[in-house]
Amino acid sequence: MHDITFDGRGELPEPGGEAEVLLDARARVAAWGPGAERLLGHPAREVLGRRADALLHDPADAADLARWWEEGLRRGTVALRRRDGQPLRAEVWARPLTSADGARQWLVQAVGTETFRIYEYGRALLKGLFTDTPFHIDLFDTRLRFIGQNLTERRAGVFRESEYSGHTMREMAPPGLLDFDALELRQRQVLESGEALIDTEVEGHPVPGSPREYVWSESILPLRDPSGAVIALGHVVSDVTQQVRARERLMLANEAGTRIGTSLDLWQTARELTEVAVDRFADVCQVDLLDSVFAEDEPAEDEQPRSPRLRRAASGGTPEEPGPDGGTGDGTVRVGDLDTAATAPGSPFLDALTKGTSVLLTDDDERLRTRPGVVCPPPSPDGGPEVHSWLLVPMLARGVALGTAVFMRSRSPRRFEPDDVLLAEQIVTRTAVCVDNASRYHRERTTARTLRRSLLPQRLPSPxxxxxxxxxxxxxxxxxxxxxxxxxxxxxxxxxxxxxxxxxxxxxxxxxxxxxxxxxxxxxxxxxxxxxxxxxxxxxxxxxxxxxxxxxxxxxxxxxxxxxxxxxxxxxxxxxxxxxxxxxxxxxxxxxxxxxxxxxxxxxxxxxxxxxxxxxxxxxxxxxxxxxxxxxxxxxxxxxxxxxxxxxxxxxxxxxxxxxxxxxxxxxxxxxxxxxxxxxxxxxxTGLAPDSHVTWEIEAQDMMVGRARELTARQMAAWGLAEESFTTELIVSELLTNALRYGGEPITLRLIRDQSLICEVSDASSTSPHVRRAQETDEGGRGLYLITRLTQNWGTRYGERGKTIWAEQPLPR
The missing domain is CATH 3.60.40.10 (PPM-type phosphatase domain)
Known part of the structure; x- marks a missing residue:
């Protein structure tokens, strides 16, 4: 039952925009609210005491309304008459009342059909926000205490069944959910400025100890009273973890495309992969390349080595101090060394290289839990976090295995997800193309250098x-x-x-x-x-x-x-x-x-x-x-x-x-x-010293051959080469005999002592002698053949007038 208070004019107080009318037991207007006047245009003085059916566009509807109300129906749609005579469709509610003297009365409320639709939409919106929406909605007062939550928040299991009203988020939320100091700072900022904070990304763990990190998009809205003063805060929070992770993966893939492959150096390319991956994707990244990648020969597509040799090309995320055995102090493989553990029997590396598929291990996998050296490095001596998620991706290009890339997570609580595997494969594929290009460039450059060495003198002679x-x-x-x-x-x-x-x-x-x-x-x-x-x-x-x-x-x-x-x-x-x-x-x-x-x-x-x-x-x-x-x-x-x-x-x-x-x-x-x-x-x-060469003019007489041999013997003795004198005399004799017999004057004999002993005989003829094998019956023709046997080299050169026949003898050491 409701108590109704009337003023002296019989008008109802402002009911918030609805049309309200009080009818007595005989259906006469006992009170006329301002909303009714706005709705139909009649002032209170014109309708007080009149029957209500006069307000209907069709008075016959009054009997139906009375019957409905008597039968307990409290709502209906009728056509009302405006003051100008025009009909107005409206939704009408009726509530039975009892006055102070016990008389029966009715409180009638009406809303225009169009306005009613707006009310319905608003109520549907509120219902959707607070019952059916996937968003988390919280209401806080100006002291940052809860005054309301939608059902989504409760169904999420964050606050369970505890009574949250009147408490702050810090008091009610599980520990580690988010940074409460930062949240309260944002709330006070909105209270003081009156400006909303939209789409602030907040990270946290909704379940304590959970390895999965969540990212929420938080909007804090100021709620105002009719005067414009901020009286509360509305929080709208949605789970954007997948969108943020997808954005991070996209950014990382884009960064990998720009940072990996900046040079045609194999080691630099592998190092760039670790630099991109460490911290943003993994805590540790190791790249091993097959020895065939560094070789000068092109690897065959259908040739898979029975015992591949993997060499550590880059490592990021772990210190590598040389140990006493040439390895590293913590047992890991140093860059440049062979990774023998990776090719041990039962290693997932061999399986990945053979099948060309990635391998993902988590801490519930036997191979990772037992921590064999083939998979993970031993725990750090300072008690650092152990690896809980391990991802191996084979590196393939043009159908040929080039190596492997291993990603590990230990400090980050997040495990590798299927989307992470796809991202790692995309980055490694990009790296494989760059490694293949660098390897082919290395082979081509090696080939070019070999060709250049063969075309150009690598060591100049030293005359x-x-x-x-x-x-x-x-x-x-x-x-x-x-x-x-x-x-x-x-x-x-x-x-x-x-x-x-x-x-x-x-x-x-x-x-x-x-x-x-x-x-x-x-x-x-x-x-x-x-x-x-x-x-x-x-x-x-x-x-x-x-x-x-x-x-x-x-x-x-x-x-x-x-x-x-x-x-x-x-x-x-x-x-x-x-x-x-x-x-x-x-x-x-x-x-x-x-x-x-x-x-x-x-x-x-x-x-x-x-x-x-x-x-x-x-x-x-x-x-x-x-x-x-x-x-x-x-x-x-x-x-x-x-x-x-x-x-x-x-x-x-x-x-x-x-x-x-x-x-x-x-x-x-x-x-x-x-x-x-x-x-x-x-x-x-540098010219030859005067005492290292001598020249004689020889007359065209046969007797001069003996004289030339005497001169030669004397010069050889002066040079300290008396033991070689006989051979030299024989060479001089043969060359002079040819010049005297077939050449022309002037004839000169020159001996040069340089890095070898050179004998030169020049004459005015341009006829060149030829070496031939003399027959047993021949009387001559053996001179030049004899010279070829006694000297290391001989030949003929031509000048402007005549020729010079020369012969070189090696000097004793």
Whole structure:
């Protein structure tokens, strides 16, 4: 029963927006609320005392309403009459009342149908929020005490059946649920500022001791009274653990894509995987690679080693201090060592490599609980947390096993989940591609270096006439191959040939052409040809190379070359060049000059006539040969490079070693980020001492052969080589006999004592003798054959007038 209080005008107090009317037992209006006036437009004075059926649009509905109320129906939909005569559909409630004097009354409440729908929606919303929603909703007063929770919060089992109202979160929530100090700080911030905090991510453990971490999205909303004052706080909390974990995995996968594979170094790539994984994905990460990955041969796709050898390539998350046995102090494998435990019988590593599938072990798995060394490192001596989740992912690329990656969690309470396994496989697959690229690059670079070693001299000869040093820098660090080359070739008569060349282009094709040209130069040098003749033959050779290539002719269109021959006896140097930069000469007194040598066109044009120059080099003079990559670049023309080179050589000490001169030129002249190959060859000239060689003019008389033998014997004794005199006399006798019989005057005999004993006989004839096997009936023809048996080398070289036949004998140690 309700007690109704009337004012003097018979109006009801403001009921919060609903239309309220009090009817007496005869259905006359006894009280008229302000809401009724707003709803129908009638003021109280017009309706007080009138029958209620006058307010109906159809008065006949009054009998039905009375019957419904008598039958206990308290709600219905009727059409009311507004003051302007228009009908108004409304929901009507009726409550029976008894007045103070015992008279029967009815409290009638009405709401417009549209307004009623809004009320219904609001009630449905409240019901959904507090009963059916998956969100956790809490209400707190201004003292941060609970004043309400929705059913979701209770069903979650966080607060059980305890009475939470009037208590703070700190008092009621399980320990470790979240950071209560941070929560109260956020609540006070909203109370003081009146501004909501939306979508704050909070981590915690809803169940104490649970290994699973949760992440909630928390929004704190200020609740206000009609005056606008904050009277309470509303908390809306939802579980966003999966979304956050998915976002973290996506960020980690993206970071792995940018941080792994920044170089083509195998060790660096493996280390980058551990750097990405440790702390954000795992507490420990170890990467083992098969030894075949480091090999120079390409692994076969269908070849799986029976006893694979895994080598530790990187390790993160554990200290690796060397132990007394060469391993690590805690028993783990050091980077660079073989991981023998990983390939022990029963190891999951072998199974993963064979099947290509990941292996996930948790602390309830026998293999992890027993902690064999094959799976986990032994516990740390300081009592650190043990590994409770272990993930092994095989590293595969192009169907070939490359190694394994192991991820372990110990400090983090979270175990690896299926989504973590997928993420690890994605990252390891990315790493496998990079490792495969690095391995192939390693093999290709090794092959390129082997090819370069075979094409370029790795150790220059050491003739007594010159001291040489060289530097070679390819334009491509990837292949290490280019078209520039240099060489030092000892030739007859203690002379030395110096050559520098440059094939147009870079890479394998240019390197192959360069190798063929270098081989041709060596062959031509052995024929004792002059520099001009060497370049002419090279020009023909390059044209043949280009014709053989056919469609590839555009890859290599020409080459340049500088060829010089230094004679330490006369101290003269003959030079010729084909489109190559001029050599520099640094005299013993520090003067610098460039040889005035006709440039000539590059090799490969055909039908070209080259020119030759002869210069005299004193003892200690430097001859500097180089390719244009040392001086010319996009930012510097060739003339500027020559001027800078002159300045650098002028500052270099005259007594500097050839290698020091090479290094200085490269360091000070090489443009940064050079785009061309560079070759530098520096030679310090030293003539033979006057007492190390002797020359005689021989008259064209047979009797002079005996005289020559006497002179030879006397000189051999002076050199302390009396024991070798007989052989030398025999060689002199045979060579002079040939010259006297088949040659022409003038005839000279020269003996040179250098690293070997050289005997030279020159005459004016260009007819070259040939070695043949004489028949038993032949009276002659055995001389040159005898010489080939007595000497280590012999040959013929031609000059402007005549020829020289020479023979070398090894000197005793």
């Amino acid at each position: 007594s006439a010159v001291r040489t040093a060289s530097r070679y820098l390819p334009a491509s660090e990837h292949t290490g191959l280019g078209g520039d080359w240099f060489d030092v070739i000892p030739v007859s008569g203690a002379r030395v040939a110096l050559v520098v060349g440059d094939v147009v282009g870079h890479g394998l094709q240019s390197a192959v052409t360069m190798g063929r040209l270098r081989g041709a130069v060596r062959t031509l040098a052995d024929l004792d040809l002059s520099p001009v003749e060497v370049l002419t033959h090279l020009d023909d050779q390059l044209n043949r190379f280009l014709d053989e290539r056919g469609d590839e002719v555009s890859l290599v269109t020409g080459a340049t070359c500088l060829y010089a021959v230094y004679d330490p006896v006369s101290r003269r140097c003959q030079l010729a060049r084909a489109g190559h930069p001029p050599p520099a000469v640094v005299s013993a007194d520090g003067g610098v000059s460039f040889v005035d040598l006709p440039g000539g066109p590059p090799l490969g044009l055909g039908g070209v006539v080259f020119e030759e120059r002869e210069i005299t080099l004193g003892d200690g003079d430097l001859l500097v040969l180089y390719t244009d990559g040392l001086l010319e670049s996009r930012s510097q023309d060739f003339e500027t490079g020559l001027r800078r080179m002159r300045e650098v050589l002028a500052r270099t000490s005259a007594s500097a070693a050839p290698q020091q001169v090479c290094d200085t030129l490269v360091r000070e002249l090489l443009p940064p980020g050079h785009q061309d190959d560079v070759a530098v060859l520096v030679a310090r000239m």
